[in-house]
Amino acid sequence: MKLHSKLTKYLVENHPLLFHSKFFQLMGVGIVMWLFSFLIGYALTTVSVLRNESVDSYYFESFFVLFHVITVIVVLSIWAIHFFKMKPVRNFYPLRKGYFTLLFFQLMLPFLLMVSVYIPFHEGVIAKTKRLLPLEEFKKDKRILNLGFPFLITNTADYSFENKAYPAPFPLEFYKIYDDQEEVNSFYQKNYDPSFAQQTYVTEAQIQQAEPLRSYLESNDSALQLNGTSYIFYKSRKVYTSSDSCDFNNLISEFVTIPRELTNRITESGLENFSTAFLVNYKSNTPGGFFSSYDYYDEYEFKNLDSLFVARDLPLIYEIAVKKDYETLEKRIEEFVQVAAKYGVPHHLDIPLLVSYWKEKQMKEFGVNVVKTYRLDNSYGNQYPIENEIYKYYSETEKRMLRKYLFVETDDFSKLNSNFQSAHFSDDYTEIYYVFLMMAFLLSSFVLWFEFMEIKPFLLSIPVGGVLTILIILLMIGLNSPEALSQDVNRGIVLFFLCSILGLAIYYVKSSTTNRFFASILLNLGYVLVHFILWYFFLVLNKATKRYILDESNNCGNTISHELFPWIEHPVCFLFFGMISVFLYYKLIPIWKSKKE
Amino acid sequence: MSSVLTKLITIVNHYHNGDESIAFRMLMDCVIDTHDQDIYKKALVINELRESSQQKNAVDKALELIEELKGFPYRESEANKLLLDAKGIHKKYSSFHLENVDLEIRTGDVWGLVGENGNGKTTLLKILANQIHYDRGELHFNIPSRSAYELRTKLAYIPQRTAKWFGSVKYNLQYTASNYGIYGEMNELYVLMYMIRFGLWRFRGHKWNELSSGYKMRFELVRTLLRKPTILLLDEPLANLDVLAQQLILEDLKNISDSVSNPIGIILSSQQLFEVEKISDKVLFLKNGKPTHLSTANKEKDESTLTVMELDSSASKEELYSALKNYEVLEIVYNGGLYVIQVKNQSFTEVLGELIAHFIQITYVRDISKSSRRLFV
Numbered sequence: 001m002k003l004h005s006k007l008t009k010y011l012v013e014n015h016p017l018l019f020h021s022k023f024f025q026l027m028g029v030g031i032v033m034w035l036f037s038f039l040i041g042y043a044l045t046t047v048s049v050l051r052n053e054s055v056d057s058y059y060f061e062s063f064f065v066l067f068h069v070i071t072v073i074v075v076l077s078i079w080a081i082h083f084f085k086m087k088p089v090r091n092f093y094p095l096r097k098g099y100f101t102l103l104f105f106q107l108m109l110p111f112l113l114m115v116s117v118y119i120p121f122h123e124g125v126i127a128k129t130k131r132l133l134p135l136e137e138f139k140k141d142k143r144i145l146n147l148g149f150p151f152l153i154t155n156t157a158d159y160s161f162e163n164k165a166y167p168a169p170f171p172l173e174f175y176k177i178y179d180d181q182e183e184v185n186s187f188y189q190k191n192y193d194p195s196f197a198q199q200t201y202v203t204e205a206q207i208q209q210a211e212p213l214r215s216y217l218e219s220n221d222s223a224l225q226l227n228g229t230s231y232i233f234y235k236s237r238k239v240y241t242s243s244d245s246c247d248f249n250n251l252i253s254e255f256v257t258i259p260r261e262l263t264n265r266i267t268e269s270g271l272e273n274f275s276t277a278f279l280v281n282y283k284s285n286t287p288g289g290f291f292s293s294y295d296y297y298d299e300y301e302f303k304n305l306d307s308l309f310v311a312r313d314l315p316l317i318y319e320i321a322v323k324k325d326y327e328t329l330e331k332r333i334e335e336f337v338q339v340a341a342k343y344g345v346p347h348h349l350d351i352p353l354l355v356s357y358w359k360e361k362q363m364k365e366f367g368v369n370v371v372k373t374y375r376l377d378n379s380y381g382n383q384y385p386i387e388n389e390i391y392k393y394y395s396e397t398e399k400r401m402l403r404k405y406l407f408v409e410t411d412d413f414s415k416l417n418s419n420f421q422s423a424h425f426s427d428d429y430t431e432i433y434y435v436f437l438m439m440a441f442l443l444s445s446f447v448l449w450f451e452f453m454e455i456k457p458f459l460l461s462i463p464v465g466g467v468l469t470i471l472i473i474l475l476m477i478g479l480n481s482p483e484a485l486s487q488d489v490n491r492g493i494v495l496f497f498l499c500s501i502l503g504l505a506i507y508y509v510k511s512s513t514t515n516r517f518f519a520s521i522l523l524n525l526g527y528v529l530v531h532f533i534l535w536y537f538f539l540v541l542n543k544a545t546k547r548y549i550l551d552e553s554n555n556c557g558n559t560i561s562h563e564l565f566p567w568i569e570h571p572v573c574f575l576f577f578g579m580i581s582v583f584l585y586y587k588l589i590p591i592w593k594s595k596k597e
Numbered sequence: 598m599s600s601v602l603t604k605l606i607t608i609v610n611h612y613h614n615g616d617e618s619i620a621f622r623m624l625m626d627c628v629i630d631t632h633d634q635d636i637y638k639k640a641l642v643i644n645e646l647r648e649s650s651q652q653k654n655a656v657d658k659a660l661e662l663i664e665e666l667k668g669f670p671y672r673e674s675e676a677n678k679l680l681l682d683a684k685g686i687h688k689k690y691s692s693f694h695l696e697n698v699d700l701e702i703r704t705g706d707v708w709g710l711v712g713e714n715g716n717g718k719t720t721l722l723k724i725l726a727n728q729i730h731y732d733r734g735e736l737h738f739n740i741p742s743r744s745a746y747e748l749r750t751k752l753a754y755i756p757q758r759t760a761k762w763f764g765s766v767k768y769n770l771q772y773t774a775s776n777y778g779i780y781g782e783m784n785e786l787y788v789l790m791y792m793i794r795f796g797l798w799r800f801r802g803h804k805w806n807e808l809s810s811g812y813k814m815r816f817e818l819v820r821t822l823l824r825k826p827t828i829l830l831l832d833e834p835l836a837n838l839d840v841l842a843q844q845l846i847l848e849d850l851k852n853i854s855d856s857v858s859n860p861i862g863i864i865l866s867s868q869q870l871f872e873v874e875k876i877s878d879k880v881l882f883l884k885n886g887k888p889t890h891l892s893t894a895n896k897e898k899d900e901s902t903l904t905v906m907e908l909d910s911s912a913s914k915e916e917l918y919s920a921l922k923n924y925e926v927l928e929i930v931y932n933g934g935l936y937v938i939q940v941k942n943q944s945f946t947e948v949l950g951e952l953i954a955h956f957i958q959i960t961y962v963r964d965i966s967k968s969s970r971r972l973f974v
Contacts, residue, residue: 012768013784016775085763086772092749093776093824594745597729 030113041124100586112440148336457520535577702862712883753826811842909961920955
């Protein structure tokens with residue numbers, strides 16, 4: 001208290017603005033809130049939380065968010081009583097240069113601390129998560145789980161632990177030869193000519209003249225027969241029609257004959273869910289080898305760590321599955337159970353029962369749920385997961401038994417793992433920082449409003465502003481009708497209206513002959529507009545001047561967009577322009593304040 | 598002899614006559630005008646001695662300080678400098694019309710603005726404070742300022758109802774002082790000097806709701822003075838104050854306007870005619886928005902031969918006429934409580950003597966010949 005009294009005395013005697021804003025007190029509260037939030041985040045995080053919640057959103061799930069909101073409201077209310085009772089503007093005290101701008105920053109900084117306690121809370125959660133799930137230890141535990149997981153048969157969804165993402169099931173394209181001639185003809189569009197293999201560019205004319213696929217098929221017996229249906233396996237490549245063209249064709253570059261020892265292991269379902277075949281042949285997965293494909297799913301989403309796991313774990317799983325090594329299988333499941341117990345993951349795993357199950361099944365169905373498979377949709381280049389419903393392989397009696405004795409809460413592992421990933425590898429919170437900055441900016445300017453505004457015109461400006469907003473929205477709707485103007489013109493007209501209101505506000509404030517009450521209402525409306533009008537001006541200008549120019553980096557005739565202000569939609573721009581225009585607007589306040597009634 | 602020296606001699610006389618309270622207040626005025634930290638500290642010591650009931654020591658120290666002040670190089674400001682010149686001010690409202698107001702305010706002037714409720718006193722004050730527009734006329738401020746806002750910082754208008762403030766008396770005053778560029782140690786000393794001078798010393802830690810109306814007005818006055826205004830406009834500052842508080846405030850105002858280093862112009866509206874007239878150099882009476890200028894006895898010579906007397910008596914109007922039958926009585930008006938008697942070519946003393954000679958019972962009498970009171974009849 002003594003220190004606080006000394007600080008207060010020093011500030012009131014030397015820095016009236018700091019005394020008025022209670023900057024240091026607010027900062028103190030903000031820092032305490034940050035420290036407290038860190039500690040709370042740290043204290044609240046337990047293994048149980050990590051199993052059930054996401055660390056990135058735990059703040060919003062916990063009671064702390066409510067506590068935070070109430071604390072901020074209470075602190076700001078107490079502060080506001082102090083702040084608004086001392087009105088230097090109302091009392092016509094001299095205002096130092098940049099008074100409002102300085103005051104704005106003196107409010108924004110502590111407000112930023114107060115509204116952003118999510119950050120320390122989250123850091124506390126992350127710190128505790130790192131302690132509960134240490135990098136090396138959890139990696140080891142994950143490996144144990146991964147090695148055991150394929151032998152658990154109860155998870156109905158895809159194996160959702162991260163390392164499930166083994167390489168794409170089958171890297172070759174294949175075609176199922178139906179009797180339907182039309183479909184066969186359609187397939188023939190994927191033209192093939194061995195001479196094309198040597199060519200960099202293949203023209204449309206060459207394709208038309210080339211010996212079609214049919215002749216190849218007639219002369220080569222490469223089709224694989226599965227359950228009486230023929231399958232053709234091939235690789236394709238994209239071939240441009242000329243060096244200066246962007247037209248291309250997908251041509252069959254190579255037909256692939258499946259080695260005989262593999263054909264016995266490939267089942268019809270395995271073509272789309274190729275786990276068994278893949279696992280069996282995993283060892284041949286070397287660069288340029290049979291299963292080395294451009295279509296490696298992992299390359300897109302699970303880089304580095306996960307691909308290492310995949311490479312390391314799959315052979316081990318394969319060993320157990322192929323060699324029917326039930327002893328190791330039992331050991332793997334035991335280790336799995338130990339790790340599950342370590343993290344408190346609920347399960348009803350009956351190890352002997354599970355081992356006897358595999359013995360009974362002879363590992364026959366193994367792999368169904370190991371690999372998540374994807375259907376490639378070439379038309380959009382997207383990949384869609386194919387749902388595997390393991391229970392469809394079991395009878396109702398088996399299902400009930402499995403649920404009762406072999407249940408594992410796999411979601412808990414998923415949560416643990418995603419929290420582990422967030423804690424150790426994810427650090428990009430940029431967007432949420434912008435949200436906090438924006439909140440602090442708007443809160444500060446809102447509070448500062450009360451530093452100078454007068455209550456009656458302020459209250460009246462609310463309905464006036466509401467009516468104007470409705471009119472502008474109606475105008476926008478009207479202009480957006482099918483026969484109406486382009487969006488650019490539409491935006492321009494709205495901008496014109498907003499600028500008119502702002503211009504009117506400036507005129508009314510500055511003119512000595514205008515009514516002060518109307519000037520006050522317009523000043524309030526202008527204050528709202530000024531937060532975004534400069535930014536909106538540049539946005540409209542940017543959109544209006546946006547043009548598409550030919551991409552000269554290739555000859556494909558593609559266009560690229562050219563914008564005057566490509567950065568305008570970045571949140572920092574909004575903040576920058578918002579602040580600049582608000583600070584400029586503050587210059588009107590002394591003029592308005594000294595305006596005669 | 599300089600005005601300061603005259604003041605200091607008066608203070609010494611007050612001390613010698615035992616009028617310690619008035620002497621100390623006047624001394625504080627001279628102390629404040631020095632703007633010297635050492636002098637302020639010495640005054641602080643005297644105040645502490647007074648507060649601890651060591652009157653003798655306090656007086657000794659005060660006399661020592663007075664001797665020191667006699668040699669102090671005061672910065673005397675220009676006296677009688679024109680601050681505000683209003684000519685033919687008109688303002689029309691639907692209900693009333695303020696007409697043709699002329700007035701000049703100079704440094705050291707105290708203007709009294711009197712009139713019944715709803716006659717335009719507050720309107721005129723607001724016009725002079727540059728708060729509201731006027732319809733016609735000219736209003737010139739001889740106050741250097743770069744903007745309308747800066748001008749307003751130098752025109753201190755204290756409304757009838759002052760706003761609530763937060764925090765202690767002292768912090769509020771210190772905050773005001775630092776806003777006006779008084780920083781550091783000087784800030785506290787300067788504020789303390791004013792608090793001592795205006796009797797707020799004991800209330801320095803008090804909050805708004807712990808002060809009486811009189812002290813709230815004193816607080817406002819001190820806060821306003823810390824702003825070093827050029828013109829001080831007060832709207833009914835005496836309302837809600839007891840008689841003693843009224844007298845003190847008025848005396849303070851008079852002293853403020855006469856400050857050596859920072860003389861200001863003051864205009865105050867009030868219905869306390871007698872009290873206001875006592876300290877005002879000029880009085881402007883407003884009736885239905887129309888002004889009447891009155892020069893009070895202490896400034897200008899009145900050549901009128903009319904004696905106007907306010908009288909409280911149990912005698913009837915006929916008895917009064919009878920008693921004054923030898924004089925040229927223009928009118929005797931009874932307004933329910935008091936008589937107002939207008940007699941031509943006789944002095945107040947003569948008329949009073951005649952009434953006493955006729956055994957008229959008098960419980961109260963006042964010469965209002967030169968007072969605006971007569972206009973309220």
